[in-house]
Amino acid sequence: MLQISKRGIDMPASPIRKLVPFAEAAKKRGTKVYHLNIGQPDIETPKMVLDAVRHSDFKVLEYSHSAGNESYRKKLVGYYKTVGIDVNEKQIIITTGGSEAILFGFMACLDAGDEVIIPEPFYANYNGFAVEAGVTVVPITSYIENGFALPPIEDIEAKITPRTKAIVICNPNNPTGYLYSAAEMEQLKNIILKHNLYLFSDEAYREFCYEGTQISALHLTGVDDHVVIMDTISKRYSACGGRIGAFITKNQALLDATMKFAQARLSPPSFAQIAGEAAIDLPANYFDDTKAEYKSRRDLIVTRLNAMEGVFCPNPGGAFYAIAKLPIDDADTFCQWLLEDFAFENQTVMLAPATGFYGTPGLGKQEVRLAYVLNLEDINKAMDCLEAALKVYPGLIK
Amino acid sequence: MLQISKRGIDMPASPIRKLVPFAEAAKKRGTKVYHLNIGQPDIETPKMVLDAVRHSDFKVLEYSHSAGNESYRKKLVGYYKTVGIDVNEKQIIITTGGSEAILFGFMACLDAGDEVIIPEPFYANYNGFAVEAGVTVVPITSYIENGFALPPIEDIEAKITPRTKAIVICNPNNPTGYLYSAAEMEQLKNIILKHNLYLFSDEAYREFCYEGTQISALHLTGVDDHVVIMDTISKRYSACGGRIGAFITKNQALLDATMKFAQARLSPPSFAQIAGEAAIDLPANYFDDTKAEYKSRRDLIVTRLNAMEGVFCPNPGGAFYAIAKLPIDDADTFCQWLLEDFAFENQTVMLAPATGFYGTPGLGKQEVRLAYVLNLEDINKAMDCLEAALKVYPGLIK
Numbered sequence: 001m002l003q004i005s006k007r008g009i010d011m012p013a014s015p016i017r018k019l020v021p022f023a024e025a026a027k028k029r030g031t032k033v034y035h036l037n038i039g040q041p042d043i044e045t046p047k048m049v050l051d052a053v054r055h056s057d058f059k060v061l062e063y064s065h066s067a068g069n070e071s072y073r074k075k076l077v078g079y080y081k082t083v084g085i086d087v088n089e090k091q092i093i094i095t096t097g098g099s100e101a102i103l104f105g106f107m108a109c110l111d112a113g114d115e116v117i118i119p120e121p122f123y124a125n126y127n128g129f130a131v132e133a134g135v136t137v138v139p140i141t142s143y144i145e146n147g148f149a150l151p152p153i154e155d156i157e158a159k160i161t162p163r164t165k166a167i168v169i170c171n172p173n174n175p176t177g178y179l180y181s182a183a184e185m186e187q188l189k190n191i192i193l194k195h196n197l198y199l200f201s202d203e204a205y206r207e208f209c210y211e212g213t214q215i216s217a218l219h220l221t222g223v224d225d226h227v228v229i230m231d232t233i234s235k236r237y238s239a240c241g242g243r244i245g246a247f248i249t250k251n252q253a254l255l256d257a258t259m260k261f262a263q264a265r266l267s268p269p270s271f272a273q274i275a276g277e278a279a280i281d282l283p284a285n286y287f288d289d290t291k292a293e294y295k296s297r298r299d300l301i302v303t304r305l306n307a308m309e310g311v312f313c314p315n316p317g318g319a320f321y322a323i324a325k326l327p328i329d330d331a332d333t334f335c336q337w338l339l340e341d342f343a344f345e346n347q348t349v350m351l352a353p354a355t356g357f358y359g360t361p362g363l364g365k366q367e368v369r370l371a372y373v374l375n376l377e378d379i380n381k382a383m384d385c386l387e388a389a390l391k392v393y394p395g396l397i398k
Numbered sequence: 399m400l401q402i403s404k405r406g407i408d409m410p411a412s413p414i415r416k417l418v419p420f421a422e423a424a425k426k427r428g429t430k431v432y433h434l435n436i437g438q439p440d441i442e443t444p445k446m447v448l449d450a451v452r453h454s455d456f457k458v459l460e461y462s463h464s465a466g467n468e469s470y471r472k473k474l475v476g477y478y479k480t481v482g483i484d485v486n487e488k489q490i491i492i493t494t495g496g497s498e499a500i501l502f503g504f505m506a507c508l509d510a511g512d513e514v515i516i517p518e519p520f521y522a523n524y525n526g527f528a529v530e531a532g533v534t535v536v537p538i539t540s541y542i543e544n545g546f547a548l549p550p551i552e553d554i555e556a557k558i559t560p561r562t563k564a565i566v567i568c569n570p571n572n573p574t575g576y577l578y579s580a581a582e583m584e585q586l587k588n589i590i591l592k593h594n595l596y597l598f599s600d601e602a603y604r605e606f607c608y609e610g611t612q613i614s615a616l617h618l619t620g621v622d623d624h625v626v627i628m629d630t631i632s633k634r635y636s637a638c639g640g641r642i643g644a645f646i647t648k649n650q651a652l653l654d655a656t657m658k659f660a661q662a663r664l665s666p667p668s669f670a671q672i673a674g675e676a677a678i679d680l681p682a683n684y685f686d687d688t689k690a691e692y693k694s695r696r697d698l699i700v701t702r703l704n705a706m707e708g709v710f711c712p713n714p715g716g717a718f719y720a721i722a723k724l725p726i727d728d729a730d731t732f733c734q735w736l737l738e739d740f741a742f743e744n745q746t747v748m749l750a751p752a753t754g755f756y757g758t759p760g761l762g763k764q765e766v767r768l769a770y771v772l773n774l775e776d777i778n779k780a781m782d783c784l785e786a787a788l789k790v791y792p793g794l795i796k
Contacts, residue, residue: 002594002623003563008506008655017464017661045459053669054452061443061639061673066415096494096641099663107530108406112510128662132505134532165401196400225400241459241668243494243641257406263415264526265497270639271451271669275459 007134012127015356022339023350032347033339034382036370039174041320043238043290043373045275052278053271064267067259068094068246072277076246079280083206085218085229091250093258094268094276098204098232098245102126105228105247106133108257109198110165116200117159118168119151121175121323121357121364123202126168138164139359144325144367147314148176150184156191166198167191171214172205175357175369176323177298177316185215192226199223202230205319207287210295214318224250233272235320237279238290242272294320297372297379304383305370308390310398322370323354329395331355331368337393344388347381366397405532410525413754420737421748430745431737432780434768437572439718441636441688441771443673450676451669462665465657466492466644470675474644477678481604483616483627489648491656492666492674496602496630496643500524503598503626503645504531506655508563514598515557516566517549519573519721519755519762521600524566536562537757542723542765545712546574548582554589564596565589569612570603573755573767574721575696575714583613590624597621600628603717605685608693612716622648631670633718635677636688640670692718695770695777702781703768706788708796720768721752727793729753729766735791742786745779764795 016038023033067073073089080087095101102125110116112134118126120139130137138159142148156167167188172179180188192199201217217227232245247258298315301322305313310327328334331353338348354367372379390396414436421431465471471487478485493499500523508514510532516524518537528535536557540546554565565586570577578586590597599615615625630643645656696713699720703711708725726732729751736746752765770777788794 002596002649002652003507004651004655005505005507005509005512005563007509008652008658011506011655011658011662013658014464014661040461042458044457050456050459054454056452058448059442060440061448061637061670063438063638066412096667097664103663107403108409109401109403111403111405112532114403125662125664128658132530132659132662134510165403198400239459240461241665243665243667251400253402254400254406257402257409260406260409260411260526261530263412264409264523264530265495265501266523267639267641269494269641269667269670271673272459272667275669 007131011131012124015124016352019335019339019350022336026339026348030346031343034347034349034374034378034385036372036374036382037350037352039235039321039371039373040240041235041238041373042375043293045238046279046282046286048282049237049239049275049279053274056274061270064270064273066262066267068268069273069277072273075277075280083216085216087218087248087250091248091255093247093255093262094273095245095247096268097243098202098230098234099125101230101245101247102200102202103129103132104258104261105200105230106130106135107261108254110135113163114165115161115163116166116168117156117164118359120359121354122359123170123174124356127359137359141360141363142176144312144314144323148173148178148323150180150187153187153191160195164195164197166200168200168202170202170204172209172318174205174319175321175354177319177321179209179211179317180215182215185217185220189220189223192223197226198228199226200228200230204232204235207236208291208294208320209318210298211317218248228254233276233279239272239275242275243269244272244276294372296376298322300376301370301372301379301383304380308387311390320372322372323367324370325366326368326390327397328366328393329397330365333395334393335368338389342389344385347385349382349385405529409529410522413522414750417733417737417748420734424737424746428744429741432745432747432772432776432783434770434772434780435748435750437633437719437769437771438638439633439636439771440773441691443636444677444680444684446680447635447637447673447677451672454672459668462668462671464660464665465490466666467671467675470671473675473678481614483614485616485646485648489646489653491645491653491660492671493643493645494666495641496600496628496632497523499628499643499645500598500600501527501530502656502659503628504528504533505659506652507596508533511561512563513559513561514564514566515554515562516757518757519752520566520757521568521572522754525757535757539758539761540574542710542712542721546571546576546721548578548585551585551589558593562593562595564598566598566600568600568602570607570716572603572717573719573752575717575719577607577609577715578613580613583615583618587618587621590621595624596626597624598626598628602630602633605634606689606692606718607716608696609715616646626652631674631677637670637673640673641667642670642674692770694774696720698774699768699770699777699781702778706785709788718770720770721765722768723764724766724788725795726764726791727795728763731793732791733766736787740787742783745783747780747783
């Protein structure tokens with residue numbers, strides 16, 4: 001019998017996608033399903049971004065430079081300047097989505113058996129990339145009670161071993177929406193300096209901050225060699241399908257190593273690089289509308305959630321996610337029940353059980369993640385469903 | 399001091415791209431450089447393929463299914479039927495280039511320390527993906543004297559250990575152009591059955607066969623669970639920048655495992671999937687012209703090479719590469735010398751030293767790979783340069 005590799009077995013299935021068959025069955029029964037489970041924005045991709053691809057006039061769809069088109073990287077330098085990040089085009093490697101930037105970081109900085117510390121709950125696919133790289137994820141728990149703030153510095157330090165090579169943060173955070181404060185970023189700086197670690201900062205949601213602004217890891221001073229930014233155009237311009245991201249560091253040795261990984265896969269996608277480059281020319285106020293829309297949604301969803309009996313949802317500072325604690329026995333069972341056994345006015349809601357975002361087994365069993373990627377009307381209807389469900393779910397805990 | 403990972407150090411730099419600075423310097427001096435060094439076809443991407451993207455009218459550039467758009471996979475089923483491969487849309491995972499299909503195969507079938515046997519010379523980036531997966535490449539030498547035919551079965555078997563999990567072939571071959579015979583494919587079938595191995599078959603150049611037709615690994619009977627095809631639209635439709643490939647197997651357990659890797663990176667690029675899907679509708683005779691063009695080029699380049707004193711170039715059966723043995727001391731030195739110290743009528747030629755395609759140190763020192771991706775006139779001029787160079791190169795071996 002032919003064997004699958006151990007890592008093929010260890011590779012986690014997507015915790016978000018495992019409920020899909022139940023959602024499909026619900027739809028077949030004629031039930032309307034509100035999708036708050038995935039981070040696919042409903043916001044339209046800016047027309048000028050799509051038009052740049054549609055009006056392109058090359059004759060051969062060629063490989064680009066392995067680091068991405070130089071013209072695009074040069075324009076990105078200007079974009080980063082607008083958010084207070086001073087990099088040059090040689091410090092940017094265009095990647096196939098933020099996903100590849102994360103994988104490159106794990107591959108180039110950590111060996112099999114090395115450890116990476118990640119505050120949990122965290123973006124579930126970090127687990128997958130860690131399995132691919134043979135890296136051990138060491139979760140450090142953040143808590144809903146204080147809005148998922150950075151865990152105390154001594155808790156983080158207690159997890160550091162000789163195999164620890166990096167700390168990963170996502171800021172603002174997916175799945176919690178937490179926006180790290182300047183003081184927390186300084187604490188991280190001190191830790192990475194003291195213990196000689198890399199800081200991988202996933203800044204996919206940089207623009208979507210509703211309380212203050214984001215402190216980028218590249219705003220920190222004196223840690224240039226330590227910091228890697230994993231970036232993506234997916235959420236910023238609602239361009240998830242483009243699969244364009246960026247790996248950014250000022251560490252020359254790391255850039256040189258990472259370029260070898262980039263060369264092995266030849267180049268990032270050519271069409272979407274055109275889209276990404278065009279996006280830099282969006283008017284300076286482009287994010288105002290999008291941000292205002294997301295903020296209204298956040299305000300609505302958080303208000304609605306906290307008005308439900310036994311529900312607690314901290315107010316997220318950024319991104320477009322919220323985690324809520326529900327009076328339920330088991331989030332996985334509940335989310336499946338919502339799709340399989342429940343309907344309110346022939347409608348139901350699809351949520352992501354938070355268990356999939358924790359590295360520590362058993363955590364998150366009363367929590368769900370909600371992505372506010374639907375319009376206000378739909379969010380209201382989805383919250384009506386959830387409110388009704390929390391009156392009749394058999395596994396309620398009072 | 400922060401460290402690069404061991405695999406970041408072990409990761410090979412592209413053997414093809416390391417001469418680029420010398421080519422750039424030559425161009426700055428005003429020397430015309432004929433690029434026979436890389437597999438970027440000059441053939442135009444079919445207009446209808448590019449137009450499909452340009453005329454697309456969606457409003458949100460969304461994630462696709464992690465396995466790729468179902469509509470595309472369903473059309474691919476029809477394409478594969480035309481080349482005698484019977485698969486359904488659930489046996490196809492669309493990948494980000496053929497590169498990702500290879501990486502997925504290594505990741506899902508092999509663990510760190512496992513071994514994969516590859517006839518050398520081989521596509522250099524297999525090395526990179528092997529480093530990423532912690533897999534050991536065990537080269538088995540094929541020889542220019544017999545046109546790089548499959549090494550004798552007993553040579554292959556002698557390399558098999560308990561850690562051997564797979565054999566990789568590229569057919570027709572990059573870099574040799576060799577087209578495996580039906581008898582050789584049967585021999586491979588017997589080995590993988592006898593030793594319970596996977597057969598990874600990179601079939602990027604399937605359509606470009608000039609002596610007979612390709613035997614796909616999926617034409618073999620009784621080995622469905624063993625075979626994985628790594629495919630790509632890059633060369634087929636001159637669409638390298640799209641970054642669209644495919645991982646194809648009938649092994650359900652392997653499909654399930656590979657889907658987890660596909661889910662972790664969310665989805666393949668959306669724009670180029672539209673291009674790939676449109677390409678299926680190209681007229682049945684689309685490849686006739688392209689193939690005729692490549693065949694003329696092959697005939698010319700092989701004839702010109704063999705007419706040079708001390709040069710031997712076997713006639714490749716497919717793809718658009720040839721490897722030639724030259725009367726030189728060292729291919730790396732020679733290829734650099736061509737760019738740095740030589741010009742013929744203010745022109746020179748860029749070749750790929752074959753050393754980068756061998757896993758065994760020291761092999762290929764008298765060999766170069768030529769990609770015939772230029773038109774006949776340019777190939778003639780490039781051969782004029784090479785012919786002149788082989789009269790004056792200081793490291794000639796008579």
